[in-house]
Amino acid sequence: MRVLITGGSGFVGQRLCEKLLALGHAVQVVSRHPDKAREKLPDGCDIRDSALGFMDAPPQAIVNLAGESIAGKRWSEAQKKRLVESRTKATHQLVTLCEQLKASGQPVPKVMISGSAMGYYGDQGKRVVTEETAPHDEFAHRLCAKWEAAAEPVEELGVRLAILRTGLVLDSGGGTLEKMLPPFKMGLGGRFGSGKQFMPWIHRDDLVAAIIFLLEHDALSGVFNGSAPHPVTNAEFTRTLAGQLHRPAIFPVPAFVLKAGLGEMSRLLLTGADMRPARLAEAGFEFHYPTLDRALAAIL
């Protein structure tokens, strides 16, 4: 299958490209900087700077991951706009690609897996959260809702659409864990605020496997939570990580310090949702790393 990936040069995309190539698929990547992307990706990826650049090699499947980093910068109004527009524009370009393929009599992709995040649900306190749970209205929710809505028009063109609301992606070599490890390794780690907020997480290999599972199962469409079946609170995460590193974690970071330092972005650390992958489980997807202990043992 020819699979086109936006954001293929990223933390998730790189592993996805490797895995798809290993399975014998042809991989196409849309990147703003093809030369830099080429350095990060295995040989054999066809990398171009726009989705429409692939009109002459129509993809049979699309995976849409591109977007400005959520935790990269403080959420000023300008940064919030960048977070939303980077995702909606990349997604609109995929819709345009599908429309133009159809208009020119070429086959449209069979399936599109489009990104979203646990942030869709907003702060849910202690409630168990499945795909059915009503969201809490806040910036993270509105960002994800706009990202999801931007993908929906492909359905009218006959493309099967699956949306993946991803939890915190864990692995070595990038993502949040890479930022958390230095203080924990020095014994300076600790919970954020009360530590009671949930942190749904997923091992990067399980996320890539879930994307491939959704690509391969023709009957699956709609929204899927992409996180391990055993989410933990921030306090449990802190204890488990420190335990695996054989270090103490006795330096909690008070909520007011995070709020003062990060502004509204501190909600990423201080709030959460007890998100469960109900629809992936129902579809028979099996997690290789269902528990945090197992995932961190493999990573560390």
Ligand SMILES: NC(=O)c1ccc[n+]([C@@H]2O[C@H](COP(=O)([O-])OP(=O)(O)OC[C@H]3O[C@@H](n4cnc5c(N)ncnc54)[C@H](OP(=O)(O)O)[C@@H]3O)[C@@H](O)[C@H]2O)c1
């Ligand atoms: N990692 C996580 O824990 C996590 C959790 C939930 C959801 N997600 C979401 O899942 C997606 C993939 O995650 P990831 O960790 O692989 O992300 P990542 O490493 O930040 O990669 C995202 C890719 O998007 C492209 N990109 C960055 N800024 C952009 C902009 N302003 N406009 C257009 N494209 C831009 C970049 O590709 P080029 O530079 O090649 O264009 C980048 O490689 C992201 O959208 C992320 O928000 C991630």
